[in-house]
Amino acid sequence: MNDGFDYGDLEGGRHINYWAFDRTLQRNVRRIYAPDEFAWAVPILEEFGDVIGHTVADNADVIDDHGPELETYDKDGEVVNRVRYPAEQLENEQLVYELGIVADAFEAPPGRDRPMPLSHNLVMQYLLSYADVGFDCPVAMTAGAALVLEKFGDDDLEAYYEGLTSREYETLIEGAMFLTEKQGGSDVGATETTARWDDDAGCYRLEGEKWFCSNIDAQGTLALARTPHAPEGTKGLSMFLVPHELEGEVNDQLYRRLKDKLGTIAVPTGEVELQGAKAFLVGEEEAGFKQMAEMLNLERLSNAAGSCGLIGRALLESKVKAANREAFGDTIDQYPLMRRDLVDMAVDHEAATAFTMEAARLFSVRERAERVARGDISLEDGADGDALEGGTDRATLEAEDAYRLMRLLIPISKARTGRMAVDTASYAMEIQGGNGYVNDFVTNRLLRDAQVLPIWEGTENILSLDVLRALEREAAHEPFIEAVQTRLECVSHPLLEPAVETVEAEFHELTDALATLATEDTEYAQLQAKELTHYIFDVFTAAVLLEDAQRALEGDDTHEPNARLALVARRFIDRQFDDRPARGVTSGDRFAIEHFDPIVRYAQVEPSSLEFEPASS
Known part of the structure; x- marks a missing residue:
């Protein structure tokens, strides 16, 4: 039985391997990668998580205090446009780029005969953002520019494409x-x-x-x-x-x-x-705006992946502090209120990551199909789950559906995770106490960095209007409805039945809401766009978490049945769709106390040890 991590053994959220400590990311990577991709990627991500958790994380604090400086003119008044970077930033750049964060999603990396899916780039950005969301911005734009040149560039721009996708720091351009x-x-x-x-x-x-x-x-x-x-x-x-x-x-x-x-x-x-x-x-x-939109899809996903990574770091710092900080004779993670906060922060992290990684998977399906269509890779090389099996016609059809659904999910993932990053970083600062407000401690920087995530690549209002466009122009509600229905239909474990009933009822109401907005005037639709964006996130995330929980309860050849995700799904659904009297104060709910270890510390849960009552009781 896996008892989970003892965060009291750590002194802080650094000098550790971020990949090894983030089982939420590990599970999602296993879900969205093809088996051969996952087998190849694990040692790469282990090495990357170790480098980020040690060297890059330490350097990031130095860079925050001694960042780039601009020299516009030289001593003779000539324009030089020179940006001076601290040595620590140059070290971070060389480490991260040479580990393939951009290159491996565009050119076949060592040990493979085809590139990794673009979701691999996003997973590495997620890990990088544990240390430095600021540095992730150039990485994201480097990948985005490479994608544009891959799609629309000609021979005259080939040298720039090669520079953007180089694995060698000396020949790399950003x-x-x-x-x-x-x-x-x-x-x-x-x-x-x-x-x-x-x-x-x-x-x-x-x-x-x-x-x-x-x-x-x-x-x-x-x-x-x-x-x-x-x-x-x-x-x-x-x-x-x-x-x-x-x-x-x-x-x-x-x-x-x-x-x-x-x-x-x-x-x-x-x-x-x-x-x-x-x-x-x-x-x-x-055709520039249409071409830029292709880059913008990846940039928004990068923003969401970066938000999830920052949430992961803020949560990690909170877990470590709560397991080590003593107050009134005990560590503060033993007190009910702190347990409730950490449980809900962990559930938010699970939700944000699940939604974002599913959007990343769909993005990769579409991009892999386009590479096949252009002849960049063969159909046999197109392993991304089973997305390209069954011949060219099926691959094209699945890529079209993936595109329509991703057009809906990408702006939603960026909108929700950016705000969640700000909220999580803010509370992580509070858990640190007065130290959290001081620049010597990383939560100060996490909150300052997080504040830009709702702004980059479109504010929540802009993104919510983009959701309306996806519904109107791409009829994105059709693949969305099918995706939710398919997931809910595969969930059959008795432990999940009450949660499924709740989500099915909300899903029915959401489809009514979609139909209503389709018949209303533009002004009213825009007025409700943000509420609709949040509603879609909640219902879709609930369906993904329930599907993952079903899979975990079944177990497989390498994993024993585990009810942890059933707890995560139930908590998310109860919080998002809560209609309990007196806001739950009179409910007798002791969820955070009873299930702290599995949700916060990743302890394994025997399914037979749980019994869920209907959500309405």
Whole structure:
């Protein structure tokens, strides 16, 4: 019997292997990877989790105090646009990139004859975010830029693609995405940057101002601009690659200043004036917004994966502190209120990770099918679960369904997990007491870094409106309804019956809500969009957790039956769909006290030891 982790043996949430201590991530990776991918990935993720938990985590605190600095001009007043990085940041970059965080999802890594799915990149970003969400931003944009060039680049841009996907630090270039302009913000169609063809230079020249440019000195920067006579709005935008330098010379742009940010110090974010900067058209003219949307899907998933990793770190710090901090004669994890808080934080972590990793799986299914269609890999190479079995026609059909569902789930995953990261980091600070508020302790940085996660890649309002677009344009409710129904139908264990009944009732109400909004006017639909976004997250997450709980209760050749996830699913469902009188105060509920060890410490639970009463009792 597995008694779980004794967090009292740890001094803090570092100098440990983050992969080894995160059984939530381990389980989800096993679920979304094909067997051959999982077998190959485990030793890689073990090594990566160890490096992040030791060197990268220590360096991240130094970088937070001594971050990048911008030198716009040299002593002679010439523009140099030079960003100076601390040695610890350069060490982190070399370690992380050379362990394949980007490369292995685009080019076959050592020991394999095909790339890993893009979900592997997201899993590694999750682990990296245990140490530094700020550094994860350049990693995410590097992967995003590589994805765009893979889809839309031509031979002239091949060298940039090779640099973005390099496993060797010396030949690596990083990516960036310059979207935001002062007058536009989330309204990308208001972009005023212009592009004109320069016959002499054999490239375009960009003029304009970009207001919030993260990873400002990236060599693989993508930017949107409007060519002459292009229509207004997003339809008239084209995408360009704007290098930091060309042939050793600084490109014609000015890095005006770095933003004085609350957190994410590791990524230099600044203002850029494009002063006739040389740029290369990516894909077709006036197709830039559509192309950028492909990158944005991955960026939003990266944001969600980073949020889950930060939640995992905040939870770990809280577990360790609660197991070591004594008050009134006992460690504080022995007190009922703290047990309840840690249980609910752990359940939030499970929920956020389950939802995000399912969205990542769907994203990978779609991208793998596109690689097959382009001829980048063969159908036989397309192992991603069973997504590409059954021939090209079935693969195409499944990829289409995966796309429609992921278009719904991706903005929801980003919206919910970003807010959950802020809430979890805030309470983790409280558990540390006064020390948590002090910059010497990591929860201070976790909260500062978390605050940007609801903002990057679209605020919750913007994302909620995107959910409405996915429902209207992709009819995403159809694969969503099928996905929930399929999961609930496979759950048959008696321990889960009460929870299934609750979720089925909520699912019925959600489908009614979807039908109602489909017939209402636009104003009312937008008014309810955020509530709908939360409702979809809750119902879908409940279905995924119940399916995972069913699988865990059944056991397999390598795992004994375990009821821990049945407890997690039940707690999540009770909290999200609670209609108990007096807000549960009179219910006699002792769940957090009775089930603390399995949920917080990952102790195994014999199914026969549990008996659930109906949720309505």
